[in-house]
Amino acid sequence: MKKSLLSAAVLSAATALSSAAYADFSLTVLHINDLHSRIESINKYDSTCDAESEAAGECFGGIARIKTKIDERRAALEADGKAVLTVDAGDQFQGSLFYTTYKGFAAVEFMNGMGFDMMAVGNHEFDDGPAALANFLSKAEFPILSGNIDVSADEALAGKIPGVLIVEKGGEQIALVSTLAEDTAETSSPGDDVRFLSAEDYLKGAVEGLEAAGINKIIAVTHMGLSRDKQIAATVPGIDLIVGGHSHTLLSNTQERASDVYPVMVENPDGQQVPIVQAYAYGKFLGEIEVTWDDAGNVVSASGEPILLDASVEPDAAFAARVAELAAPIEELKAKVIGSSDAAIDGDRGSCRAGECQMGNLVADAMLDRVKDQGIQIAIQNGGGLRASIDAGEVTMGEVLTVLPFQNTVATFQLKGSDVIAALENGVSKVEEGAGRFPQVAGLKYTWTQKKPAGEGRILLVEVMEDGAWTAIDPDKTYGVVSNNYMRGGGDGYSVFAEKGENAYDYGPGLEIVVADFIAAGDGYTPYTDGRITEQ
Numbered sequence: 001m002k003k004s005l006l007s008a009a010v011l012s013a014a015t016a017l018s019s020a021a022y023a024d025f026s027l028t029v030l031h032i033n034d035l036h037s038r039i040e041s042i043n044k045y046d047s048t049c050d051a052e053s054e055a056a057g058e059c060f061g062g063i064a065r066i067k068t069k070i071d072e073r074r075a076a077l078e079a080d081g082k083a084v085l086t087v088d089a090g091d092q093f094q095g096s097l098f099y100t101t102y103k104g105f106a107a108v109e110f111m112n113g114m115g116f117d118m119m120a121v122g123n124h125e126f127d128d129g130p131a132a133l134a135n136f137l138s139k140a141e142f143p144i145l146s147g148n149i150d151v152s153a154d155e156a157l158a159g160k161i162p163g164v165l166i167v168e169k170g171g172e173q174i175a176l177v178s179t180l181a182e183d184t185a186e187t188s189s190p191g192d193d194v195r196f197l198s199a200e201d202y203l204k205g206a207v208e209g210l211e212a213a214g215i216n217k218i219i220a221v222t223h224m225g226l227s228r229d230k231q232i233a234a235t236v237p238g239i240d241l242i243v244g245g246h247s248h249t250l251l252s253n254t255q256e257r258a259s260d261v262y263p264v265m266v267e268n269p270d271g272q273q274v275p276i277v278q279a280y281a282y283g284k285f286l287g288e289i290e291v292t293w294d295d296a297g298n299v300v301s302a303s304g305e306p307i308l309l310d311a312s313v314e315p316d317a318a319f320a321a322r323v324a325e326l327a328a329p330i331e332e333l334k335a336k337v338i339g340s341s342d343a344a345i346d347g348d349r350g351s352c353r354a355g356e357c358q359m360g361n362l363v364a365d366a367m368l369d370r371v372k373d374q375g376i377q378i379a380i381q382n383g384g385g386l387r388a389s390i391d392a393g394e395v396t397m398g399e400v401l402t403v404l405p406f407q408n409t410v411a412t413f414q415l416k417g418s419d420v421i422a423a424l425e426n427g428v429s430k431v432e433e434g435a436g437r438f439p440q441v442a443g444l445k446y447t448w449t450q451k452k453p454a455g456e457g458r459i460l461l462v463e464v465m466e467d468g469a470w471t472a473i474d475p476d477k478t479y480g481v482v483s484n485n486y487m488r489g490g491g492d493g494y495s496v497f498a499e500k501g502e503n504a505y506d507y508g509p510g511l512e513i514v515v516a517d518f519i520a521a522g523d524g525y526t527p528y529t530d531g532r533i534t535e536q
Helices: 051-055 063-079 097-102 105-113 130-139 200-210 226-235 317-335 359-376 397-403 417-427 494-500 510-523
Strands: 025-032 084-090 117-118 164-169 171-178 218-221 239-244 263-267 273-277 285-293 299-304 337-341 380-381 393-396 409-414 439-442 444-449 459-465 467-470 478-484 501-506 534-535
Touching: 025 171, 025 239, 063 084, 063 105, 063 171, 063 317, 084 164, 084 171, 097 317, 097 397, 105 317, 117 218, 117 337, 171 200, 171 534, 200 218, 200 226, 226 239, 226 263, 226 273, 226 359, 226 444, 239 285, 263 417, 273 285, 273 299, 273 439, 273 501, 317 397, 337 510, 359 380, 359 409, 359 439, 380 417, 380 444, 393 397, 397 510, 409 494, 417 439, 417 444, 417 459, 417 478, 417 494, 439 444
Parallel strands: 025 084, 084 117, 171 218, 218 239, 239 273, 380 478, 444 534
Antiparallel strands: 025 285, 164 171, 263 273, 285 299, 337 393, 380 439, 409 478, 409 501, 444 459, 459 467
16 A cells, blocks of 8 residues: 655654754654454454465455555665664453464564564553463563553552663653553453542643653553544643554545544644544554654654555565464464354454344354243344354354454353343443444343433333243343353443342353354354444
């Protein structure tokens, strides 16, 4: 793809080291976010690419391509005398069999080999609890930051996660600060001893302290999502650039499916324009932004474009060999064919977090089918738990595990109709942010609207399948519900499941096994939507 040219004055080595610089200072930031264990290359559906597609030049990303492009861009920029910073905005954990098999150890090995300057903690870094993150930290040869989390009471993490890092690039001191989404306790598993503080409150204090120390170039590497990054830029003075993640947003000036331009500019309280960047997810792009400051520390320009890591990027040979070595023990499991699909099954993030989607129907139907003889009538699955689409044709266990990588179990419980409605209200409460709590359902139909404020009657109509007919839900009646153990425990804001669910059993079969069995039971699965979720 055609990349935009970066243009700004660059300090000479002598001037950069001078105590009185009279020229602008430029820094290029290379960045990724939300890799989600896509160590191998991905296809157009963001799931693991097969050898045939790779040979046909139809694959993207993969850690070996990221390595190639980072090395190439860093070398080219430094050869031109430019300062370079390489950062990861979080969520290395979870999303493929590499994480299921190796947890964070494969990820940290490759990151060490790419020379990252720092990484932000993402919410999914807590998916296997604080101990797994602590193990990752122990192997990392680069700083991992998050300033608005209090881990002082957690034995595994206490004292191990700073909030600020100061690096020297081109003779200038650059401060890096980092924050994590405050609702991580709902979206992951940090445990009871990790507390999450207001990002704005933390950043205001951190920036004031840095400025008081004479540092006037401050970059926030956040895992908050684009909408929160905009809020932070608008309310916290002194931040010069925000490199974000969490919302998997593609910002670009050239890509047709981009959500907005790269960078997005937001005015801060001092009237300065703050550039915000993000580079989609899954290693499909390498972000590249050049920021230029004047001598007073004011940003005077910011330009760049994410680089598409398509088949034109040759994977690094040493990394590719190591990926193949690590992949060998799980190839047999990945290759096992469990059924087939007549067409591609859409599990796209944009589909499943905003409305009825084919993958949501498949997973909810499979759960309900598994427990229907237990008096269960309703299935609710969070859209954020669906992590990929599936191609048409043969379906392998590896593909199912890529869609459902969290090792969740099927959970059943009893819930009053009024609490089912409350759960759905929670599910549609953050659809504008692309939050993962959006409810995919079976045995249930509902109509909702964005025209009302969150939590104030967005759910307009709910019907339950009873005796072969759709019947309005009875707020006072108790229904049998199936979900996954993460949601049943209150994850993704479904506290009503944890607090009001009765006769709960959270230790059913693995959700991926249930879905694989459901596909295998048919003579070819046909993806579909049927209007069970409608928006007014």
